[in-house]
Amino acid sequence: MITWTEDQRSLRESVEGLADVLSDGHVEDDQRGAFPRAKWDRVAATGLLGLPVDAEHGGLGQDVLTTMHVLEGLGHASRDGGLSFSVSTHLASTATPLNRFGSDELKRRYLPRVAAGELIGAHAISEPSAGSDAMAMRTTAVRDGDHFVLNGSKAFVSNGPVADLVVVYARTGPAGTAAGTTAFLVPRDTPGLGFGGPIAKMGLKTSPLCELFLDDVRVPADHVLGRVGSGFLVLDYVMKREILYSFVINVGEMQRRLEQVVDYAKNRAQFGSTIGRFQSVQNLVVDMKVGTETARLWLYHTAQKLQSNKDTTIDVAISKLVASEAAVASAMNAVQVFGGYGYMAEYGLEKDLRNAVAGTIYSGTTQIQQGRIAAMLGL
Amino acid sequence: MSAPEIKRFVVEQFADDVTVDDLADDFDLLDNGVVDSLGLLRLIAWLGDRYSIPVDDVDIEPDDFRTVDAMTAFVARHRAVPAAG
Numbered sequence A: 001m002i003t004w005t006e007d008q009r010s011l012r013e014s015v016e017g018l019a020d021v022l023s024d025g026h027v028e029d030d031q032r033g034a035f036p037r038a039k040w041d042r043v044a045a046t047g048l049l050g051l052p053v054d055a056e057h058g059g060l061g062q063d064v065l066t067t068m069h070v071l072e073g074l075g076h077a078s079r080d081g082g083l084s085f086s087v088s089t090h091l092a093s094t095a096t097p098l099n100r101f102g103s104d105e106l107k108r109r110y111l112p113r114v115a116a117g118e119l120i121g122a123h124a125i126s127e128p129s130a131g132s133d134a135m136a137m138r139t140t141a142v143r144d145g146d147h148f149v150l151n152g153s154k155a156f157v158s159n160g161p162v163a164d165l166v167v168v169y170a171r172t173g174p175a176g177t178a179a180g181t182t183a184f185l186v187p188r189d190t191p192g193l194g195f196g197g198p199i200a201k202m203g204l205k206t207s208p209l210c211e212l213f214l215d216d217v218r219v220p221a222d223h224v225l226g227r228v229g230s231g232f233l234v235l236d237y238v239m240k241r242e243i244l245y246s247f248v249i250n251v252g253e254m255q256r257r258l259e260q261v262v263d264y265a266k267n268r269a270q271f272g273s274t275i276g277r278f279q280s281v282q283n284l285v286v287d288m289k290v291g292t293e294t295a296r297l298w299l300y301h302t303a304q305k306l307q308s309n310k311d312t313t314i315d316v317a318i319s320k321l322v323a324s325e326a327a328v329a330s331a332m333n334a335v336q337v338f339g340g341y342g343y344m345a346e347y348g349l350e351k352d353l354r355n356a357v358a359g360t361i362y363s364g365t366t367q368i369q370q371g372r373i374a375a376m377l378g379l
Numbered sequence B: 001m002s003a004p005e006i007k008r009f010v011v012e013q014f015a016d017d018v019t020v021d022d023l024a025d026d027f028d029l030l031d032n033g034v035v036d037s038l039g040l041l042r043l044i045a046w047l048g049d050r051y052s053i054p055v056d057d058v059d060i061e062p063d064d065f066r067t068v069d070a071m072t073a074f075v076a077r078h079r080a081v082p083a084a085g
């Protein structure tokens, strides 16, 4: 059990206070599938986008646990799951590696505006033929004087359509090797960098996603994050935080859904009794409670271990598995408890289910996490 | 004292078809595919745990884990740093 300090609680309260603003029109926004920039700016104004960024670069200099506590509040407050996903993508993809691996000059130039949410970040790892096997990527970066020249294409770039900065992972060494990739910070207006149109998808519709094309894109060598050849290590650092940040948001969402479902089950009557008195309905709600608490425990346990410099390879994989699957089950059960109303777009619960399905795919699929756990067991 | 221990771990985890004596200190584990990308993460995690190195906070690059020699040097470098520094 973590006891949060007054400061941590008040950071969270500033986000919880935006519940009405962020949730306003969430069903319509989902149907339109447009990125809600005005809401993004409201989130940015709380300082949330600078939480894990060092204070000297305009952030709030908070640790992973505090950042998570506030993000859980975002998930709890906002019914716009796409917006929240864009927030965690921005934090993990760009703020995190820039803050940890950027040169002083690079941080001075970009980090304050990233922390303030004026510049939106994205990252491009997956390719049409290299998804789970990211190290098989084909995008190359070849040194040319004090630049690197990038060529290739990337699939599925979350925030891509609205991003000002993209962290692009490219091959600088032999394919498939652990020392063969490098991470580059690439500003949107770099010549040769092309963005596809927003791609329609099942859920998270307010978080726009697109393809990225790199045609002789010249990136200054000082825009490398970390060292040349250490892109895989940068990615591992990023992925651990991406999983903790995005799934703790889901925990907040699950908590809110649980409250909503309990309330509904206590008030909706059928057969002369509230539906909450039926044991099979209770079981749906109880499973939601167990899933929420289990996911929360795993995520914070892993974060505590991470902060004390312990090996978290297996914990991160378990957390991701548990939280993503619990989120799908929670959304599914909520639809069931609400019956016909759960299935109608108007209540936003079918949207939650569509959103939750993505969590079993991004940041390493369920099967990839299972593979990692098996490998750590020596299988 | 870290070299024999590191070697034993590498052989046990990644190359149980060779003996500890067969593995040269300067054998390139990455280029020869003995250690793949997930293996690299396991190696780093194990070294961090075993020798109390805060691997998320120190500067690391794959070259530090290419050979048993490089890993021994990595451990020596970061263990030499006082806890406060």
Ligand SMILES: Cc1cc2nc3c(=O)[nH]c(=O)nc-3n(C[C@H](O)[C@H](O)[C@H](O)COP(=O)(O)OP(=O)(O)OC[C@H]3O[C@@H](n4cnc5c(N)ncnc54)[C@H](O)[C@@H]3O)c2cc1C
Binding pocket: A089, A122, A123, A124, A125, A126, A127, A128, A130, A131, A132, A133, A155, A156, A157, A158, A159, A204, A209, A358, A361, A362, A363, A364, A365, A366, A367, A368, A371
């Ligand atoms: C909403 C959303 C947002 C995303 N945002 C980004 C982003 O911002 N940047 C980015 O780079 N990418 C992003 N992605 C891409 C995501 O990371 C990939 O979709 C994911 O890594 C899986 O790759 P793939 O789609 O190519 O599937 P594949 O790797 O082709 O997998 C297909 C199926 O095979 C299984 N499989 C594959 N390999 C194995 C294995 N070794 N063992 C067992 N099963 C296996 C998978 O589990 C899956 O079921 C996003 C995806 C989604 C859905």
